[in-house]
Amino acid sequence: MGPVGARVWVVPGGHIPFPTSGPEPEFSGFDQLCVLNATDDRADVRVHVYYTDAEPVGPYLIPVAARRVRHVRVNDLVDPEAVRLDRPYGLVLRSPVPVVVQFLRQDTRLPGVVALTGTMAHPEPAAPDVGG
Amino acid sequence: MGPVGARVWVVPGGHIPFPTSGPEPEFSGFDQLCVLNATDDRADVRVHVYYTDAEPVGPYLIPVAARRVRHVRVNDLVDPEAVRLDRPYGLVLRSPVPVVVQFLRQDTRLPGVVALTGTMAHPEPAAPDVGG
Amino acid sequence: MGPVGARVWVVPGGHIPFPTSGPEPEFSGFDQLCVLNATDDRADVRVHVYYTDAEPVGPYLIPVAARRVRHVRVNDLVDPEAVRLDRPYGLVLRSPVPVVVQFLRQDTRLPGVVALTGTMAHPEPAAPDVGG
Amino acid sequence: MGPVGARVWVVPGGHIPFPTSGPEPEFSGFDQLCVLNATDDRADVRVHVYYTDAEPVGPYLIPVAARRVRHVRVNDLVDPEAVRLDRPYGLVLRSPVPVVVQFLRQDTRLPGVVALTGTMAHPEPAAPDVGG
Numbered sequence: 001m002g003p004v005g006a007r008v009w010v011v012p013g014g015h016i017p018f019p020t021s022g023p024e025p026e027f028s029g030f031d032q033l034c035v036l037n038a039t040d041d042r043a044d045v046r047v048h049v050y051y052t053d054a055e056p057v058g059p060y061l062i063p064v065a066a067r068r069v070r071h072v073r074v075n076d077l078v079d080p081e082a083v084r085l086d087r088p089y090g091l092v093l094r095s096p097v098p099v100v101v102q103f104l105r106q107d108t109r110l111p112g113v114v115a116l117t118g119t120m121a122h123p124e125p126a127a128p129d130v131g132g
Numbered sequence: 133m134g135p136v137g138a139r140v141w142v143v144p145g146g147h148i149p150f151p152t153s154g155p156e157p158e159f160s161g162f163d164q165l166c167v168l169n170a171t172d173d174r175a176d177v178r179v180h181v182y183y184t185d186a187e188p189v190g191p192y193l194i195p196v197a198a199r200r201v202r203h204v205r206v207n208d209l210v211d212p213e214a215v216r217l218d219r220p221y222g223l224v225l226r227s228p229v230p231v232v233v234q235f236l237r238q239d240t241r242l243p244g245v246v247a248l249t250g251t252m253a254h255p256e257p258a259a260p261d262v263g264g
Numbered sequence: 265m266g267p268v269g270a271r272v273w274v275v276p277g278g279h280i281p282f283p284t285s286g287p288e289p290e291f292s293g294f295d296q297l298c299v300l301n302a303t304d305d306r307a308d309v310r311v312h313v314y315y316t317d318a319e320p321v322g323p324y325l326i327p328v329a330a331r332r333v334r335h336v337r338v339n340d341l342v343d344p345e346a347v348r349l350d351r352p353y354g355l356v357l358r359s360p361v362p363v364v365v366q367f368l369r370q371d372t373r374l375p376g377v378v379a380l381t382g383t384m385a386h387p388e389p390a391a392p393d394v395g396g
Numbered sequence: 397m398g399p400v401g402a403r404v405w406v407v408p409g410g411h412i413p414f415p416t417s418g419p420e421p422e423f424s425g426f427d428q429l430c431v432l433n434a435t436d437d438r439a440d441v442r443v444h445v446y447y448t449d450a451e452p453v454g455p456y457l458i459p460v461a462a463r464r465v466r467h468v469r470v471n472d473l474v475d476p477e478a479v480r481l482d483r484p485y486g487l488v489l490r491s492p493v494p495v496v497v498q499f500l501r502q503d504t505r506l507p508g509v510v511a512l513t514g515t516m517a518h519p520e521p522a523a524p525d526v527g528g
C-alpha cells in the first residue's frame with residue numbers, strides 16, 4: 001500500500017513543564033513524541049535537540065520496530081545528555097524509513113489541574129534520503 | 133467542485149484516558165476520530181490500530197455516508213477486538229474516496245477537570261488508490 | 265509577495281460545547297473559525313455545514329476584508345439557519361482568494377473550568393478556482 | 397542534509413488572553429511563537445500583525461540565530477507598537493531562510509486554571525524567496 005509518512009519531522013515548541021504535581025507517572029508533566037512506523041522495516045529514529053543558547057545536542061536514538069507505535073517522553077531522553085527541564089527547545093527527527101510524528105504536552109504544574117496541548121509535527125515532504 | 137481531502141490519514145498519538153470521572157457519556161474520557169466525507173459516495177473507512185508490542189489489529193470499519201460527518205470514539209471500536217484503554221496506540225485510516233480526519237482527546241481522569249487536545253490527522257498526499 | 269494560503273479549508277471535528285458556564289461572552293463555550301485574508305481583495309468566504317444525519321446546510325457567508333483577520337463563533341452562524349448546539353458537525357470553507365483558517369474550541373461546561381483545543385484547518389492544496 | 401521548513405508561516409487565530417492570574421511569568425496568559433532555525437544562517441524573521449478593523453502593523457523583527465530555537469511571547473512584541481491584549485489578530489511570518497513555526501496559547505484568566513492550546517503554523521510551500 002506504499003509508505004506512509006515522511007523521513008524528517010520538526011517540533012519547534014518544546015518545553016518540559018516544571019515542576020510537576022500529582023502521582024507519577026500518569027500525572028507528571030511531560031512533552032511526548034509519538035512515532036508511528038507503518039513500514040515493514042525497523043526505524044532507528046535519530047533526534048537532535050535545539051536550544052536557545054547552545055549548539056544542538058544529539059543524536060538521541062528512538063528505535064521503532066516495524067509495524068509499531070512508540071510514545072517517548074522527552075524527559076526520558078538522556079543519552080548523550082538529559083534534555084533539560086523548564087527550558088525552551090526544539091526537535092528535528094530523522095528516520096531511515098517514512099514515519100509519522102505527533103507531539104503532546106501534559107502540564108500539571110498546578111495541583112489538581114491537567115492541561116493538554118499537542119499537534120502533528122511538521123513533515124518535511126521533499127527531504128532527501130537520510131543515512132545513519 | 134472536486135474532491136476534498138485525502139484517502140489515507142495517520143494518527144500516531146492515541147491513548148484512551150483511563151480512568152474517567154463525571155457523568156457518562158458527556159464527561160467520560162475518550163479519543164475520538166472525526167471524519168468528514170464531502171463526496172457523493174459512501175466512504176467505508178477502514179482503520180488499523182498499531183500498538184507498542186503487538187501486530188496491528190484491523191480493519192475496523194467506519195462507514196461514513198455521502199455528504200456526512202461522523203464522530204467515532206475509539207473506545208467504541210470493538211470489532212475485531214476492543215481497542216485497549218490506557219495503552220499507547222496509533223491509527224492508519226484508509227478510505228476509498230477522499231475524506232478529512234481530525235483527532236480529539238477528552239481527558240477527565242481528575243474529578244472536576246476537563247482537558248482537551250486535538251490535531252488534524254496527517255494526510256498522505258501521494259497515496260495511491262486503495263481498494264477494499 | 266504572492267498569495268498566502270488556500271481557497272478551500274476543512275474542519276471535520278465541530279461540536280459546540282453545551283451547556284456553558286461563566287460570564288458571557290468571554291467564558292461561554294464556543295467553536296470558532298479564525299480566517300486571515302492577507303490579500304488585497306475582499307474574501308467572501310462561503311461555509312457549508314455537514315451533519316451526521318441530514319444534508320449539508322449553507323452557504324453561510326463570512327466576509328473578510330482585504331488585509332484583515334476575522335474570528336467568528338460558529339454559534340453565531342444563523343443564516344440560513346442556526347448551527348445546532350451539542351451536535352457533531354463538520355465545515356467546508358471556500359474562498360475566492362487564498363486565506364488561512366484555524367479552528368478553536370473553548371469548553372466551559374464545568375463551572376470554573378476552561379478547556380481549549382484547536383488546530384489549523386485542513387487546506388486543499390490542489391483546489392481549482394471557486395466562484396461565488 | 398538540506399533545508400528544513402518554509403519561509404512563510406501563517407497563524408490566523410491570535411488572541412492574547414486577558415486578564416491573567418497567578419505568578420508571573422510562568423502562569424501569565426500568553427500567545428507564543430516558537431521558531432526553529434536548523435540552518436547555518438541567522439534568520440531575521442519579520443512578522444506582520446493583522447487586525448479586524450485596522451491595517452496590518454509591522455514588521456516586527458524576531459532574530460533567530462543559526463541552529464537555534466526561539467520562543468517569543470506575542471505580548472513582548474512592542475516595536476513598532478505593542479500587540480494589543482484581548483483582541484483578535486493574525487500573524488504572517490517571513491524568513492530569509494527556511495524555519496519551522498509553532499503557535500501556543502496559555503490561558504490563565506480563571507484563578508487556579510491553566511488551559512493550553514496550540515498548533516503548527518500554516519506553512520506556505522510555494523513561497524518565493526523573500527528579502528529583507
